[in-house]
Each structure stands twice: as structure tokens, then as C-alpha cells.
Amino acid sequence: MGRAKLTILPPGKPLSGRAMPPGSxxxxxxxxxxxxxxxxxxxxxxxxxxxxxxxxxxxxxxxxxxxxxxxxxxxxxxxxxxxxxxxxxxxxxxxxxxxxxxxxxxxxxxxxxxxxxxxxxxxxxxxxxxxxxxxxxxxxxxxxxxxxxxxxxxxxxxxxxxxxxxxxxxxxxxxxxxxxxxxxxxxxxxxxxxxxxxxxxxxxxxxxxxxxxxxxxxxxxxxxxxxxxxxxxxxxxIEPDASAATYLWAAEVLTGGAIDLGVPADAFTQPDAKAYDLISQFPHLPAEIDGSQMQDAVPTLAVLAAFNETPVRFTGIANLRVKECDRVRALSLGLNNIREGLATEEGDDLLVASDPSLAGQTLPAEIDTFADHRIAMSFALAGLKIGGITILDPDCVAKTFPTYWDVLASLGVTYTDIQ
CATH class of the missing domain: 3.65.10.10 (Enolpyruvate transferase domain)
Structure with missing residues (x-):
């Protein structure tokens, strides 16, 4: 029987170490x-x-x-x-x-x-x-x-x-x-x-x-x-998975850490590796991000955008509605569960209001992953900076990154309330 939920304890320090993403x-x-x-x-x-x-x-x-x-x-x-x-x-x-x-x-x-x-x-x-x-x-x-x-x-x-x-x-x-x-x-x-x-x-x-x-x-x-x-x-x-790498790149910039993935960002041939250039601009992400050519990186970027200095609009993401779940809706629901008004759906666009002051707060929120591995892994990033973030059905990460929670733990992340 899989774990029902997992609560992330903000590490309160930079995440550093070596963490290889799995194969693509x-x-x-x-x-x-x-x-x-x-x-x-x-x-x-x-x-x-x-x-x-x-x-x-x-x-x-x-x-x-x-x-x-x-x-x-x-x-x-x-x-x-x-x-x-x-x-x-x-x-x-x-x-x-x-x-x-x-x-x-x-x-x-x-x-x-x-x-x-x-x-x-x-x-x-x-x-x-x-x-x-x-x-x-x-x-x-x-x-x-x-x-x-x-x-x-x-x-x-x-x-x-x-x-x-x-x-x-x-x-x-x-x-x-x-x-x-x-x-x-x-x-x-x-x-x-x-x-x-x-x-x-x-x-x-x-x-x-x-x-x-x-x-x-x-x-x-x-x-x-x-x-x-x-x-x-x-x-x-087979090269490492660029979509998986986006969570580690984001964890690095969110915590001011240094995570060695064992492969440089420019060595990836997969489309989602383009997200590296955006992630590296944090906390000054652009006002509009076209997600059409890096769709699996959008959940990572959307959660990261919650902590950005200025709001971010995600466009070109209509296809996210027919992925493992309706990811536009799942992201909107999850972000608004953390703080009402943090996300707005406008047609198929997602507008993330952004609030750097979220970091350091305790905002208890249960994140419905809709059995979607990318929703679980991206919202784990929110738990690196906000207390009380609980991921429901955390084992759904087995779809593409079975060792995800262990990899974060190896970098210094701890959990509680594992059921």
C-alpha cells in the first residue's frame, strides 16, 4: 500500500550535494x-x-x-x-x-x-x-x-x-x-x-x-x-531526464544551494532543458513564459513563480489540460490552496501572482496531486520554503522518478507525517 501523504519540512538551509536525475x-x-x-x-x-x-x-x-x-x-x-x-x-x-x-x-x-x-x-x-x-x-x-x-x-x-x-x-x-x-x-x-x-x-x-x-x-x-x-x-x-532535472535546478535556486547533476544543462537534447535558462533567472522570471515547447517543465516553473519578485503568466499550455491530469487546473488549485489568489486561470493561461514573502511562512496545505507525478514533484518545491506543505499520494512519482523523495532527502530535506 502506498503512502497516503508526506509533509515536507523546510530545510532552512541551501541544498547542496550530488543528485543524478534518472534516465530520460x-x-x-x-x-x-x-x-x-x-x-x-x-x-x-x-x-x-x-x-x-x-x-x-x-x-x-x-x-x-x-x-x-x-x-x-x-x-x-x-x-x-x-x-x-x-x-x-x-x-x-x-x-x-x-x-x-x-x-x-x-x-x-x-x-x-x-x-x-x-x-x-x-x-x-x-x-x-x-x-x-x-x-x-x-x-x-x-x-x-x-x-x-x-x-x-x-x-x-x-x-x-x-x-x-x-x-x-x-x-x-x-x-x-x-x-x-x-x-x-x-x-x-x-x-x-x-x-x-x-x-x-x-x-x-x-x-x-x-x-x-x-x-x-x-x-x-x-x-x-x-x-x-x-x-x-x-x-x-540514454541521457538523464531533463524534466526530472528541472526540479533539482529549481531546488538549487530556491534555496541558494549547489546541486551537481553530473551533467551540464547544455548537454541535454530534450526540450525541457530549455527551462534551465528561465530557472537561472529566478527571482526575476520573465512576465510571460510560453510553455508550448517545454510542457513538462511548466509545473516546476509555475511553483517557482509563486516566489518570484513579479507575477508570471504562462501561455501556450492548453495541452497541459490533457496530460496525466488537467495540470493547469491542478496547479491553480494547489497554489490557491497555499494562499488564496496565488493563481488564476484565464482561458488556458495560468497567471501566478507571485509573493516572495511566502518564503518562511507556515501555510498548512494539502496538495491534491491527482495521481500526477509532476504535480507531486513540483509542489514539493513549495515545501522547501513554506511550512506545512503536504503532498497527497506522494508515491505517484514512481511514474518517472521513483527515487525522488530519497534524492531530496540525500540533499538535506526531511519529512514528517508519512502514512
Whole structure:
């Protein structure tokens, strides 16, 4: 049984020490799928072992891929170049990457695949991806535009171009790109509309595909051509998770500490690493922050903004409403639970009023995490400066950063009221 709640005791001193973030969730789940689609044995090092990556690994095993775990940060994946129909529906919890990527990959399976998740995943949209698969001639269906999705794959496509609206999630685009290389003909993937969730994540996908032998070329700002090369096994090193790093960067500036992450901020290729430049401006964050290209860093920045010298408006964050929970609402509720009026939702924007005098106060507040790891981890930052911050369902951090509370403890943070 997980802990019901955890109350953070403000350390009252700078947090200093060494704290390595875990491996990147985004890159780990891309590499796992590509290794599973490849023929031969791939060794993935520096990988994240968490709920989300465990769901992906289990799903691959259910489709005939051998996935060994010789140590805490390595997956050894041996595939035949083909995924087999699983005997039962694939249960993927609330793992967005695994769900979207495997829905598309199911088109390469000769048989029926049902992709499903928990109650939260069943509320997260997947309709645009299902429609895109259908336009390729793939038999894919969903009753609700959310999981479960049923795909009767043949490993073949009937079209050489697919259009996808990536406005709700760049994961739809990444899913199609990775699937396309395993098909029977060259495919052009084209974005519809001007807005895409986070282009940087598509760059991550393309880089991983090329590492596993795919031939993919960006032919315009909104089109990619993918050759039907399939994938070959390779050894692949996964960089630390930039989204996880944002909590440590923020903890450092909030407490005036010195936290060594073992990797410089400019060495990350993930989009959320862009948040470092903003975090380093604290307590003089800009008046407006566009979160569209670093969406998972927005909760970190929003809690940090509560202690900023001046108010901060977060724009470009409509997609946060369809993440693990409605993160705009969860941030607003949590901040206002600390002090009424601290946050305002204006359309899909979030305005954080900012009040440096919050630091040092005791303001008892129970933070509803909505089972969302990023809400739990970001509001822990408030507990570094304010007494009485209690995180409900703290173990939801296992989704991407299972050792989060231990890492903070190693830097000098203590807790009470652990139940």
C-alpha cells in the first residue's frame, strides 16, 4: 500500500550535494520500442526504470520480444524484427508514450492488438492518431476517442502519405514516424495546422530512429519522409531526464544551494532543458513564459513563480489540460490552496501572482496531486520554503522518478507525517 501523504519540512538551509536525475523517460520508451521492432539484440544503457517504462517493457514481452534487465539502468532487448499479437489486451497504466507509440506500432502486427490503460488513460485523447492510422488503411477503432483502442494489423499500409494534427500531442506524430519505418512502402508524415505540442520531442524521435538504422528525412517544416528500412539492433546510451532535472535546478535556486547533476544543462537534447535558462533567472522570471515547447517543465516553473519578485503568466499550455491530469487546473488549485489568489486561470493561461514573502511562512496545505507525478514533484518545491506543505499520494512519482523523495532527502530535506 502506498503512502497516503508526506509533509515536507523546510530545510532552512541551501541544498547542496550530488543528485543524478534518472534516465530520460521520453528517450527510454522510444528506444525500447525501436529495439523491440529491430532484429537482433540491443543494449540500452542509462535507461529509466519506472512505471511508464515498465509498462512498455511488459507490453513488448507480451508481443514476443525478450527484454532482460541485468541492472538498474540497463535493458537488453532481443527482437526478431516482428511483433506478435499479444494473448490479452496490453495494459499501459497512464503511460502516454507507451500508449500512443504502441497504438501505431500495432499496425505492424499481423493480428489483433488491444491497447488499454487505467482510468486516467481512458480519459486521454487518442482520436487523431486512430484517424491517421485509418487513413493509411489500418483497421483501428476506439469507441470514445480515448483508449481502449483495437487495432487489427497486417503490417502493410495502403497509402504513402498520412496527415496528423499534432496540436494535442506530439506523441501522435512520433508514433507514426516510428511505425512508418517498419511498413512496406515509403511514407510521408505531414503535420496539419500550425501548432504542434512540442517539436523538440519529434527531433528526439528522429534521432532515435536513425540510431536504429531508419532512413528518415525532414523534407519541409511540416513533412517527414520515411523509408521502409525496418530497424537494426544497436547499443544505445540514454541521457538523464531533463524534466526530472528541472526540479533539482529549481531546488538549487530556491534555496541558494549547489546541486551537481553530473551533467551540464547544455548537454541535454530534450526540450525541457530549455527551462534551465528561465530557472537561472529566478527571482526575476520573465512576465510571460510560453510553455508550448517545454510542457513538462511548466509545473516546476509555475511553483517557482509563486516566489518570484513579479507575477508570471504562462501561455501556450492548453495541452497541459490533457496530460496525466488537467495540470493547469491542478496547479491553480494547489497554489490557491497555499494562499488564496496565488493563481488564476484565464482561458488556458495560468497567471501566478507571485509573493516572495511566502518564503518562511507556515501555510498548512494539502496538495491534491491527482495521481500526477509532476504535480507531486513540483509542489514539493513549495515545501522547501513554506511550512506545512503536504503532498497527497506522494508515491505517484514512481511514474518517472521513483527515487525522488530519497534524492531530496540525500540533499538535506526531511519529512514528517508519512502514512
Amino acid at each position: 523517460k521520453s528517450i527510454t520508451n522510444r528506444a525500447l520500442l525501436l529495439a523491440g521492432l529491430a532484429k537482433g539484440t540491443s543494449r540500452l544503457t542509462g535507461a529509466l526504470k519506472s512505471d511508464d517504462t515498465r509498462y512498455m517493457a511488459e507490453a513488448l514481452r507480451a508481443m514476443g520480444v525478450q527484454v532482460d534487465e541485468p541492472d538498474a539502468t540497463t535493458f537488453v532487448v532481443t527482437g526478431t524484427g516482428r511483433l506478435l499479437p499479444p494473448a490479452a489486451p496490453l495494459f499501459l497504466g497512464n503511460a502516454g508514450t507507451a500508449t500512443r507509440f504502441l497504438t501505431a506500432a500495432a499496425a505492424l502486427v499481423d493480428g489483433k492488438v488491444v491497447v488499454d490503460g487505467d482510468e486516467h488513460m481512458r480519459k486521454r485523447p487518442i482520436g487523431p492518431l486512430v484517424e491517421a492510422l485509418r487513413s493509411l488503411g489500418v483497421d483501428a477503432s476506439t469507441a470514445t476517442d480515448c483508449p481502449p483502442v483495437t487495432v487489427n494489423g497486417t503490417g502493410r499500409f495502403d497509402a504513402d502519405r498520412v496527415r496528423i494534427d499534432g496540436g494535442l500531442s506530439s506523441q501522435y506524430v512520433s508514433a507514426l514516424l516510428m511505425m512508418a519505418a517498419g511498413g512496406n512502402r515509403p511514407v510521408v508524415v505531414e503535420l496539419l495546422g500550425e501548432h504542434i505540442g512540442a517539436l523538440g520531442y519529434i527531433d528526439l524521435t528522429v534521432a532515435a530512429m536513425r540510431a536504429f538504422g531508419a532512413k528518415v528525412e525532414r523534407t519541409s517544416a511540416v513533412t517527414w519522409q520515411i523509408e521502409p528500412t525496418g530497424y537494426h539492433a544497436t547499443d544505445f546510451v
